Amino acid sequence: MTGSSFYSVEKVPDGRSGGTTQAETRVYNERLIVSLVRRHGQLSKADLTRLTGLAPQTITTIVNRAADGGLLLRREPLRGRLGQPSVPYSLNPEAAYAFGLKIDHRSADVTLVNFVGEVIAFERLAFDTPTPDEVMSFAKAAISRIGKRKAIAAERIAGLGIASPFHQWNWNDDSEASRRLDAWKRIDIRAELDRVFDWPVYLFHDALVAAGAELMFGTGVGRADFLYAYVGHFIGGGLVLDHHLFPGRNKLAGALGSIPVPGAGGRAQPLLQLASLVSLAGKLEPDAAERLWSSPEDWGELGSPVLEWIEQVAEGLAYVAQGAAALLDVDNLVIDGAMPAGVRKEIAKATRRRLARVLGERPEPFSVLEGSFGHLGPAIGGASIPLLVKYSNDKELLFKE
Template sequence: MTGTSFFSVEKIGSGRSGGTTQAESRIYNERLVVTLVRRHGQLAKTDLTRLTGLAPQTITTIVNRAAEAGLLRRLEPMRGKLGQPSVPYALNPDAAFSFGLKIDHHSADVALINFTGEVVAFERAEFVHPGPEDVMAFARSAIERLRAAHPSVLEERIAGLGIASPFHPGSLGEDAVLPQPRIQAWRKIDIRAELDRVFDWPVFLHNDGTMAVAAELMFGAGAFLADFLHAYIGHCVGGGLALDHHLHPGRNKLAGALGDMPVPAAGHGNEPTVPLSRLASLRALADRLNGADDGRIWSSPDDWGDLGPPLQDWIEAASGGLAHVVMNAVALLDIDNVVIDGAMPKEVRKEIAKATRRKLARSLAGRPQPFSVLEGAFGHLGPAIGGASIPLLVKYSNDRDVLFKD
């Protein structure tokens, strides 16, 4: 189906600031139908008519085209009600695939996901101090191996590659972990451009916090939330923002940079405030453990074993810092949800969310809508799945910013 509006969308040239053509409206409506089916799991044509306000014949045309293109699959009719049986449609998991590359201070991950966000294949490589050449060599070889192992993933079905990196040009600052030569190497190279030369599909680059919120928005708890703040706890604390069901990266692609936000110092010397990452990051936990974890928090994100009182102290400090940041975000953005995730075991993530919820309960009790503190769905896989979700979002979502802006 290459060449249809489902697969080939041209951006409007610079200078256009308003209005859409008939073709652009058709593309938007097609994407809207696919997005609504993704969000709800399955929908009949009558449901789509009600949700979109489009004419029944328009919905029939769009759904039939999407089914012919392989994006939607027809399910068994639902009987038991008056009138004709309702025929629901769902996404076809094999309609499209995408690769995600996650880079951090200790490892790199490559994930291959399908159209519904299921991880088809995954590889990880660990590094002492990752450099761009090492990461690019791993990405090329891992993608080659995963494609060879899954020959049913056809070239024309691959939407692209999304890179989630803390060494994003807009967010790379001084780093106390990477040696200066490595930092300089990351500053000099455009990894997106380098990998774009290797593959025939589009390659995207965002910071790892933005990518993690994209995973939650497309495939996790955020799919059912109109607005939410996302906090991702890794080597540093990243974050992202979703508004009105759309990813909001900001003009400089740095919206939701929670780790830099000042919070009460909580015993950090004479400093009244410190950046959130000084309290809530895995690096802050490693400092508390002082080597007692034998590197488990970096190498075993699903099972840390028993880390004792230092872990409990870190959870208390991290949740306090997160609660402070959330209070400020609520005051500024009027949101009702925060999703907390990170490269950590599920039980630790659960404890941080519970402690944050407890600290916010009294302060936010008077809001018109109950405030929710939710656990993220993906853990250490979040940035890689988020990276892979960006090509799918760009190619198949109804986000007007993605469709109609440079």
């Protein structure tokens, strides 16, 4: 069944532990340094010594090795302070690259991102109903085309991350679409694509990896914790705690769609029935509803149905965020989705108004933030996973067997 294997252990780079041998400690410390530089933008050796508690000579060795290996770039010295000029280091955008593959009900995206999350190449295939053969053929061809066009050395490719909603294929009707989707129950697309490439292939829930994109490259950079909501065909989410993506034992932490929220007449309904593009499409004429899928960056004028839907989404998200703040003590909600930036902005504003009344007395202010990537979030998130695995210290939570 699709999603039955999350990644290929044999292709995961060495040094996956938290540092129990000398070699593992060296790898772990280097990844810690890289993670801190990513979080702060740029840091000097003195900054890293203060943040890590490691000896100055140890930091010097690690930073010099990372710079010599192309992971870090030495910036111009910062002058005008007491003592010797401080030399900051930042990430080298060309240090590594990764591919992301997003699969959903209406399209598949392939993207190539660099070490700092910039999109280097992007291709999309739209369809009425995806089949495994179509998606795999497109993914292999697109990755091959992009690889030839960009001419990136193979050792610079960290891997491929697949973003897919695991249960999207469980349709229970007798439609032709349902029969076509049924093929996904008989195939493990991660394993199939893993046979094609020399670098590792990972598969995780689409909203979870989109949260990873925000953590590594977007609004979540530098934020210790946040609940992430992605409004797509359905609604999903992810959870970041203490600067680490937290997937949960079943890789489903932050699965917001199944959370019951007050619906019409006060009856409890799953959030996905209120806060999803499917729920909005049900309010629109067919031609207008088609624009939700074909033009995620510009829906045009949809009138009062979209305004009503925005308030509905905000009400549900505010209810969920209030519970998350009480249970997990998170301070941020990041909202994104396959929608125009203006719609996302209005959802965030409406959610913020509701939470101001109920979370205003917290010791730390609760923030409602907009995501960075829109409909590209899952594809960029897929690409973030190989980079997270190979170059982050976030290993025990996400990829320990």
